[in-house]
Amino acid sequence: MTFVDNRALLTSHGYGKSAISLLVSDVSRRPQMCEFDIEVSFTGDFEDVYLEGDNSAILPSDSIYHHATLLANERGPVAPADFGEALLGRIMASMPAATLGIASLRSWSWKPQTAAPDSMTLVRQASTTATLVERESSGVTRFAASCEEFLIHPQGSSFAGFARDSATVQQEVTDRLLAGQLFAVWHYASKPDDCNQANETTRSSLIRTVSKRPSRSVQETLFRMGEAALGKVKELSEVELRFRAAPAVRCTPLAFGASEKHPTWSLTQNPIGTSRATISRTG
Numbered sequence: 221m222t223f224v225d226n227r228a229l230l231t232s233h234g235y236g237k238s239a240i241s242l243l244v245s246d247v248s249r250r251p252q253m254c255e256f257d258i259e260v261s262f263t264g265d266f267e268d269v270y271l272e273g274d275n276s277a278i279l280p281s282d283s284i285y286h287h288a289t290l291l292a293n294e295r296g297p298v299a300p301a302d303f304g305e306a307l308l309g310r311i312m313a314s315m316p317a318a319t320l321g322i323a324s325l326r327s328w329s330w331k332p333q334t335a336a337p338d339s340m341t342l343v344r345q346a347s348t349t350a351t352l353v354e355r356e357s358s359g360v361t362r363f364a365a366s367c368e369e370f371l372i373h374p375q376g377s378s379f380a381g382f383a384r385d386s387a388t389v390q391q392e393v394t395d396r397l398l399a400g401q402l403f404a405v406w407h408y409a410s411k412p413d414d415c416n417q418a419n420e421t422t423r424s425s426l427i428r429t430v431s432k433r434p435s436r437s438v439q440e441t442l443f444r445m446g447e448a449a450l451g452k453v454k455e456l457s458e459v460e461l462r463f464r465a466a467p468a469v470r471c472t473p474l475a476f477g478a479s480e481k482h483p484t485w486s487l488t489q490n491p492i493g494t495s496r497a498t499i500s501r502t503g
Contacts, residue, residue: 236261254297264318277317300325301415304353400465409457446499
C-alpha cells in the first residue's frame with residue numbers, strides 16, 4: 221500500500237496483455253495446428269509507475285506479446301501449462317520488479333477434416349479446459365485448470381427430507397431431471413508429468429460421477445465429484461465446484477388428451493439455485 225498526499229491510497233495494481241491469439245503449426249504432424257488464447261498479468265514493485273509516471277520497472281505490454289510469439293516459434297504447440305510456465309519465466313527474467321506473474325491459457329487443436337492422406341482442410345476441435353499458471357519471482361510455480369459444462373442428468377436425482385417453514389411449498393421428489401451449469405476449478409500441489417492428460421482425467425471424473433451414482437442433493441453430488449477427482453489424479457490438492465441449477469418443468473400432454481410418449485421438460489431461466497463446494501485433500 222502506498223499513500224499519496226495522505227488522501228489517495230494505491231491498494232493494488234497490475235498490468236499485462238490479454239487476447240493474445242496465436243496459431244502455431246505442428247511441424248511434427250503436418251498439417252495440424254494449435255491455437256492459443258493467452259492472457260498474462262503481473263504485479264510487483266510498480267508503485268512508481270502509477271504514482272510518479274516512472275516506467276523504468278516495466279516492459280511495454282507489446283513486449284509481452286512478442287515474447288509469446290517468439291516462444292511459440294521456439295517451442296511449437298506444447299501443452300498450455302508448459303507454455304505458460306516458460307512464458308512467465310522469460311518475461312520475469314527481463315522484468316525483475318515483477319513479484320508475481322499469472323498466465324491464463326486456452327488452446328484448441330486444428331486437425332484435418334477427414335483421415336484421407338491428402339486432406340488439408342483443418343477443423344477446430346473443442347476446447348474443454350483452461351489452464352492457469354502462477355509464478356513467483358522466487359521461481360515457485362503453481363498450476364490450476366478449469367472447465368465449464370452444462371450437464372443434464374435425466375433420472376436418479378432426488379431431493380427429500382429438507383427443512384420446512386411457512387415459506388416452503390416445494391414437494392419432495394425421488395426421481396427428477398437435474399440440469400444446470402457446472403463451473404469447476406482444480407489446483408495441483410505439484411505439476412503432473414502430463415498436464416493435458418491430468419486435466420482431462422479430472423474433468424472426466426467430475427462428469428462421470430454425476431452419471432454413475434444417484435443424487436440425494438446437488439450438494440452431496442458436488443462433494444462426490446470432488447472426491448472422485450482427487451482419487452483419480454494424485455497431484456490434485458483441491459477442487460472448487462459451483463453448480464447453477466436450471467429449473468426444469470415437466471411438460472404434461474394429459475391436459476390436451478394425449479398420453480406421454482417422450483417425456484419433455486421446459487428449462488426456465490429464473491430463479492436459479494446455486495450450490496458450491498471446495499473439496500481438499502486431507503493427506
